[in-house]
Amino acid sequence: MNRITPQPGIMDIALYQGGASHVAGVENVIKLSSNENPFGPSPKAIEAVRNAAATLHRYPSTDHASLRAAIADVHGLDPDRIICGVGSDEIITFLCQAYAGPGDEVIHTEHGFAMYRISALAAGATPVEVAERDRVVDVDAILAGCTERTRLVFIANPANPTGTMIGEAEVARLADNLPDQTILVLDGAYAEYVEGFDAGRAIIDARENVVMTRTFSKLYGLGGMRVGWGYGSREIIDVLNRVRGPFNLSTPALAAAEAAIRDFDYVEYCRAENTKWRAWLAEALAEQGVPSDTSCANFILARFGSPDEAEACDAHLQSRGLIVRRVAGYKLPDALRITIGGEEACRRVAAAVAEFKKGWK
Numbered sequence: 001m002n003r004i005t006p007q008p009g010i011m012d013i014a015l016y017q018g019g020a021s022h023v024a025g026v027e028n029v030i031k032l033s034s035n036e037n038p039f040g041p042s043p044k045a046i047e048a049v050r051n052a053a054a055t056l057h058r059y060p061s062t063d064h065a066s067l068r069a070a071i072a073d074v075h076g077l078d079p080d081r082i083i084c085g086v087g088s089d090e091i092i093t094f095l096c097q098a099y100a101g102p103g104d105e106v107i108h109t110e111h112g113f114a115m116y117r118i119s120a121l122a123a124g125a126t127p128v129e130v131a132e133r134d135r136v137v138d139v140d141a142i143l144a145g146c147t148e149r150t151r152l153v154f155i156a157n158p159a160n161p162t163g164t165m166i167g168e169a170e171v172a173r174l175a176d177n178l179p180d181q182t183i184l185v186l187d188g189a190y191a192e193y194v195e196g197f198d199a200g201r202a203i204i205d206a207r208e209n210v211v212m213t214r215t216f217s218k219l220y221g222l223g224g225m226r227v228g229w230g231y232g233s234r235e236i237i238d239v240l241n242r243v244r245g246p247f248n249l250s251t252p253a254l255a256a257a258e259a260a261i262r263d264f265d266y267v268e269y270c271r272a273e274n275t276k277w278r279a280w281l282a283e284a285l286a287e288q289g290v291p292s293d294t295s296c297a298n299f300i301l302a303r304f305g306s307p308d309e310a311e312a313c314d315a316h317l318q319s320r321g322l323i324v325r326r327v328a329g330y331k332l333p334d335a336l337r338i339t340i341g342g343e344e345a346c347r348r349v350a351a352a353v354a355e356f357k358k359g360w361k
């Protein structure tokens with residue numbers, strides 16, 4: 001008998017499907033499938049990585065004090081209430097490891113980000129999916145789904161892959177009506193794309209049961225560096241630090257993130273381009289009979305008449321060197337999630353969809 005078996009729940013985890021980055025036989029490919037910053041990292045981050053190379057023989061900082069100070073400075077936060085991780089994925093993992101185990105429930109919403117379920121199962125907990133309303137997080141459905149075993153509730157605001165978000169009053173209503181033993185996690189991976197949005201900071205400061213996660217992978221253009229962070233009460237951050245490995249972030253990653261967050265001009269440029277071309281692309285596709293919900297993030301969820309049409313359009317876009325994301329796995333088989341590239345990418349997508357629509361009966 002084979003005694004080498006994984007923990008219960010592990011084999012229920014579906015392997016994460018990363019997107020392709022090239023198409024055989026097609027040149028000039030643009031990848032619009034992972035919500036990355038199309039303009040690349042800040043030049044200051046590149047320079048910081050070069051400079052960090054000289055100290056690669058040393059272990060990196062264990063407490064990330066310098067990066068936490070920079071984050072605190074830019075966002076007006078207390079550095080002692082910040083924890084840094086290998087992408088915000090790792091903060092999600094820490095939360096599940098530290099707060100959810102066998103017998104506990106972790107709520108995510110219908111179209112919620114895949115990592116919530118993966119991390120809950122990896123911790124031995126039970127993921128519980130609750131319905132959304134027209135692709136928007138539904139606070140009442142979440143509250144109705146809570147039990148005395150619910151330990152964590154994850155919502156992304158703005159959400160991936162829908163791009164929709166709920167207002168601060170709704171988030172506060174959710175936080176205030178959760179069971180006593182439940183932490184609300186506000187995943188702010190796309191928060192930087194919402195002008196003037198504090199991603200729940202005011203809500204967190206007024207409560208003990210809310211945590212926010214953020215990332216350098218999107219607006220800051222550092223997906224390849226894997227840097228994210230979390231913000232919450234001192235007690236929760238202390239707990240998360242206990243499950244964190246001592247050297248979880250590399251020296252180049254720390255240096256890149258610190259330089260990127262202080263490159264205000266570059267950040268502003270990227271945000272403004274995203275806002276401009278997101279509106280342009282949504283309108284261009286809507287004119288061709290491909291609607292999308294108003295997106296607050298760096299992608300749009302383009303909806304087609306049927307799963308077959310979405311699949312055929314995906315294939316057509318690929319043949320034109322445009323890699324977007326089918327979201328069949330997220331139960332939206334009639335949709336394509338398209339990252340907002342720069343002007344050239346958006347114009348190419350609009351032209352290719354128009355071409356596709358002409359040939360689609």
Ligand code: PMP
Pocket residue numbers: 035086087088089090113156159160187189214215216217223226227228
């Ligand atoms: N949350 C959401 C909603 C996301 O879309 C992503 C990335 N796709 C993440 C978290 C994780 O990002 P990272 O680990 O790169 O910080």
